[in-house]
Amino acid sequence: MTNLIRCLLLGWLMLLAGQGWTQTTQVLRGQVIDAETHQPIPNAQVGVADNRIGTSTNADGRFALSVPAALQGERLEVALLGYRKYTRALPPLPASELRIELRISPAALGEVQVTGSVLGIVKEAIARIPRNYPTRPTQLTGFYRESDNDPAGQPRYLAEGLLLAFKESYKKRTAEGEIQIKQSRKVDLRPDRQPIRIDWAGGPFIAHWGDFVHRRSEFIDPAHFKDYDYRLAPGSTFQDRPVYVVTFGPKAGTHRADFEGRMYIEQDSYAFLGAEWHYTSAGLKNSVHAADSRALRVAYQFYAGRWHLKTVWWQTTAKLPVGPPLKYFGEFLTTAIDTAQTPRPAYIERAQYYDVFLRNTVAYDSAFWQGHTTLLPPAAVQKSLFDQQRQQQADSLFKPSDAGTDPQERKLSAFDRFLKRFSYGSHLGAWPLAVPAADLTVAYAPAGYGLQMQRAASVRAQDLTVFTQFEYQYALTRELALSLATQRLHRQFEGDGWEVGLSYQRNLTPHHRPLYGRAGLGYLRQTVALPLGTFDNPDSGLHMAGTHLGADELSARIQTVNDALRPSLGVGLELSHRFELVADASYLVPLRSKTQLQVNEKSGFFLFRTSSAVDLPAADVDLRVNDQPTTRLPWQQRPWLLTLGLRYRVR
Structure with a gap:
């Protein structure tokens, strides 16, 4: 009995869908064929009233053209390169499907080779x-x-x-x-x-x-x-x-x-x-x-x-x-x-x-374009559309409202919602570092091991230190976002850093190309390091600050590690719905800073290489600047930070 009811309902739905197609008024339908071969002609141009409205034939040579009442007294024209133009008065609408035959146009010119x-x-x-x-x-x-x-x-x-x-x-x-x-x-x-x-x-x-x-x-x-x-x-x-x-x-x-x-x-x-x-x-x-x-x-x-x-x-x-x-x-x-x-x-x-x-x-609806001229889908597409629509209607009768939704589709839609809130960007900026010229020597001789490292380096005077930043943002609301960024220094210094914080952005020109006012607050940690080169490790049992460094080759660098709060103000200009040009000015509020000697393993399988750092002052580390013993490095961090970047929205 259940199967019988299902069949009757499906038949009723098909009848309703069929009636939905036939009840459309003021639509001119037709098929264009070749007069000699009687094969359908696709892509023929169909126009009414000197092409004030028009459409094209589909792969089966068929067309459907919505004709306003004011144009029903005009002429119909059908044209295609290689065929003679077909013209006639429009029949009274609604009307049965027209059958239009196009005849080949005779060639006018012969082959020319010049x-x-x-x-x-x-x-x-x-x-x-x-x-x-x-x-x-x-x-x-x-x-x-x-x-x-x-x-x-x-x-x-x-x-x-x-x-x-x-x-x-x-x-x-x-x-x-x-x-x-x-x-x-x-x-x-x-x-x-x-x-x-x-x-x-x-x-x-x-x-x-x-x-x-x-x-x-x-x-x-x-x-x-x-x-x-x-x-x-x-x-x-x-x-x-x-x-x-x-x-x-x-x-x-x-x-x-x-x-x-x-x-x-x-x-x-x-x-x-x-x-x-x-x-x-x-x-x-x-x-x-x-x-x-x-x-x-x-x-x-x-x-x-x-x-x-x-x-x-x-x-x-x-x-x-x-x-x-x-x-x-x-x-x-x-x-x-x-x-x-x-x-x-x-x-x-x-x-x-x-x-x-x-x-x-x-959702796809056969009446969606009512009142507009469209391109008629080929027969195979129409059948697929009708079969899907019929199945969806049947599913809505015999299943709960959400049972017909594929679980994977629900996951994808949730993922799409996440991506719509997600953006990332790259930034280029000037890191605020005051660098005078100086000579450094660093000696490291850990007690109980055979390592005796001594390295000298020169610091060049530098007014501008460049850094690059890669930032991810997730929008909590339309204007407030959570951000996570990584950054790296360039030129004579090296060093990696990270920042986490909140950013606020408001459109100042809601009726034109968006120009955003930006404000943010972040917590950042940045390392500023001067490389000291590589050296051989004579002791495979070397331990530094509790970390085993057994590689044959080691590298060293002297560095400062700075923690700071970073409030910022800036502007953003939307270049497209996906890309935004941003510029920010920030002020670094220092929280803490420390000087370290860092030693890294250079040889061995890269996934298992380790590194260790000793905070200064330390008994086994001797740091001299311009031949004077010290625990402070010559460069100093300034407060102002300027960045220019390009953001990309995933959705």
């Missing part, structure tokens, strides 16, 4: 970029998707977002730009929920990185023309416009060309209408991120007298050092263009490189 004249076409297209592309800032509204497939071709995850992409004037060569993430969602489609991290940072920025015209990619960069061969392939049309199809690739014998592919240049205006290319072996080696293959496809659309970015398609495959192979796929689709004098987004609104959708906890 490289010089082809290069002239490319140069002319570059010269006309200010004439063909926006010369003032514009804003694109677009839909972004990324996913990763396992070796069997099944998607591991799906992440989607509604973006605003701010574009600078195309007169300026840049691959940078602001991105705002207006909405986003994710879904993890791994059936076993294996505890591996799937994280492709910076994906939404392909709206800028993939814009080869704006960034003047290498294959249209005059500085690299010498590395490429350019040829004219059989021509075609794009949106009923005749184009030059220019192929490019490395010249014979060169390894300096990173790309190979083809671009489409309109014959009348010399505008770049699109390109498709992949990285050469040299390009993969020169890439920041290692990969086995990387390919891109980019297209532009005409609007308000200029060409604007329409689509970016990006695919990367790589064998990772840890975890399964990566088969990343990302795409961006422009759904609206704002050509008004768009203000630059404020810092607080901008996405950063490490803002990825996979940290979004919004």
Whole structure:
């Protein structure tokens, strides 16, 4: 009986889910196929009202386009390079799925082998970029998707977002730009929920990185023309416009060309209408991120007298050092263009490189993008989404509210919460040390042993002693953090130290790029040591301050060990959501100080080497400064300490 109830409930849920898809109104659905082969055509551009709204077909040639009531009297256009543009009046909505056939566009040009004249076409297209592309800032509204497939071709995850992409004037060569993430969602489609991290940072920025015209990619960069061969392939049309199809690739014998592919240049205006290319072996080696293959496809659309970015398609495959192979796929689709004098987004609104959708906890919902144009997932992804949604709904009926959560996922979420509070940084500073010139001699003759050590050293006058610090912080609250740091001296002195304390940080500019006021209090211990060199140990039974030093070779140094409180004040400037530049001024309040002779084992297995220190004054240690017996070293610690550092937030 229980199984029967379960089946009936599952069937009821499937029926409800199916009704949820069919009840969507004012959505135009269709499939684009080749008129001769009747095979589906992916990545065809579908637009309404001169591309005021649009989308692209998925791997099955299907699309779904939300059409506002005000545009239902407009015309539908479907275009793809190599095919004749398809146009017709929009049918009354809602309507059944359209079947659209695209016909091959006849070739317009034959094969041309004269490289010089082809290069002239490319140069002319570059010269006309200010004439063909926006010369003032514009804003694109677009839909972004990324996913990763396992070796069997099944998607591991799906992440989607509604973006605003701010574009600078195309007169300026840049691959940078602001991105705002207006909405986003994710879904993890791994059936076993294996505890591996799937994280492709910076994906939404392909709206800028993939814009080869704006960034003047290498294959249209005059500085690299010498590395490429350019040829004219059989021509075609794009949106009923005749184009030059220019192929490019490395010249014979060169390894300096990173790309190979083809671009489409309109014959009348010399505008770049699109390109498709992949990285050469040299390009993969020169890439920041290692990969086995990387390919891109980019297209532009005409609007308000200029060409604007329409689509970016990006695919990367790589064998990772840890975890399964990566088969990343990302795409961006422009759904609206704002050509008004768009203000630059404020810092607080901008996405950063490490803002990825996979940290979004919004559950996958088929109605999430209601009212927005999206990219329709392929049939295999839709099936995975539906199966997972159906299983989650069934689990919620037959299990307690937290029983369906994998224990490993709960651990990972707790770990994520910990990492979100965790940061670390490196600092460079001037250690406050007054060092006069002096001559030192140190003699050590422990009673009862055969060791007779005598060493001389000169101290150079020094105004600046450099130290480096590595600091870890854990945020107790939004503004208060626990810190632990290690530090090391450089130049003629050596010495390690540590510090533990509390730091307070408050944002002074909450509506702009954060500028923090900083205050802290720490307890530190720092060693300042002068090396005295190495010497042979004639007595394998040597004991120093109760520690056995039996190695054949020993080293010695004379040092001060200082304990102090360290109150500090400073500022921090956020460079990005991950990085912060900090500067601090501190005052050292001395608590105690001691002078020591330290002896270390130099030979033997490094894991078992020991060291020992004798506090001065000591009967078996004779310290002289400028030939005068003393127990104090010539350098003195000053109170003021200045540091400059860079902090990194893990999350």
